[in-house]
Amino acid sequence: MRVRVLGSSAGGGFPQWNCNCPNCDAYRKGSITLRARTQSSIAASVDQDNWVLFNASPDILEQIKAFPALQPARALRDTAIKAVFLIDAQIDHTTGLYMLREHRQPLELWCHALVRDDLVSGNPLLKVLEHYCGVNWHDVPLGGAGFSMDGVPGLRLEALPLISNAPPYSPHRDRPQPGDNVGASLTDISSGKRLFYAPGLGQMEPHVWAAMQTADCVLVDGTLWTNDEMITLGASAKTSRDMGHMPQSGPDGMIEWLDKLPASTRKVLIHINNTNPILDELSPQRDVLREHGIEVSFDGMEIEL
C-alpha cells in the first residue's frame, strides 16, 4: 500500500492567510526551518493506478498538480481518483469537492449519513454539486467487517466512530454523535499491512485504541501542542479538546498514547495547525517528538506499507 500525504496542515493551511502567529510570521520572514503546508488530505492505493482520496481539501488542485500519479493521462479527461472518503463534514475536508466538479461521472463519495446530512443542509455542497458532476453516495458502515470500494482493488477499509467535533454549522456541534467523525483503518488485503488514519481525534476510546494497536502505522491528529494553545495566543477562546483535537503534550495527550504503542509502530502526526510549535524543525517541542520516535508529516510525504 502506498499512502501520499497531500496536505499536512489543519484548516487554514500554513502559513494561514490572515495569521501573524510566531510560525506564520517567521515563515513569511524567510525562516528555512518551517515549510509551507496545504490543508488536510491523503491519498492511498494498493495497485498504484487506482487511488482513494481521503478528504477533499480546498487546496486539492495544488495537491493534484504536485502528485502526477493522480493524473495518468489515458484520455482527454482522466483521473486516477476512483473514490473520495470523507471523515467529517468540516470545511477543510470537504470544499475541495467543488474543485472536482468537472468529473465526467458522478463522484463516488463515501461518508457517514450524518456527514452527508450536514452536506445537504447546513453546508449544502452536495446539492450544489448536483448541478455539475453530482455524487454517487455510499453510506459508510461503522466498525464491523469493513468494506471495499469498487474501482480501488486490494484495499479494505473500516470506519471507526470517534469523538472529535462536527463543524460549527452543524446541528451536532459540541454534541458528538457516532459517525459525525470517523477514523479509518486501511488494510492492504494481500500483505495485511494496515494504516490507521484519524486527523481529528478528540478523545481516546477503547475501540479506537484497539485499532491503533493493530496498525503498522498511525497517522493521527497533530493539530495543537497544548490544550490552551489558541487561548494563550489570543487566537480563539476554545481549547484544543473543545475543538475535538487531543493536544500532543500533557496528561492524556497524544504523546502519552503513542508511547504505549509497540516500538515497531510508525507514528506520524498530521493535520497540524499553523500555531503549533512542532512546525519549526528546530523547536524544543520538535526535539521532544524526536525523543519519542514521533514523525511530523509534510506535504508530499509518502508512506509505504
Ligand code: MLT
Ligand atoms: C478543525 O479540524 O477543527 C478544522 O480544521 C477547523 C476548520 O477547518 O476551520
Ligand code: MN
Ligand atoms: Mn480540520
Ligand code: ZN
Ligand atoms: Zn499562524
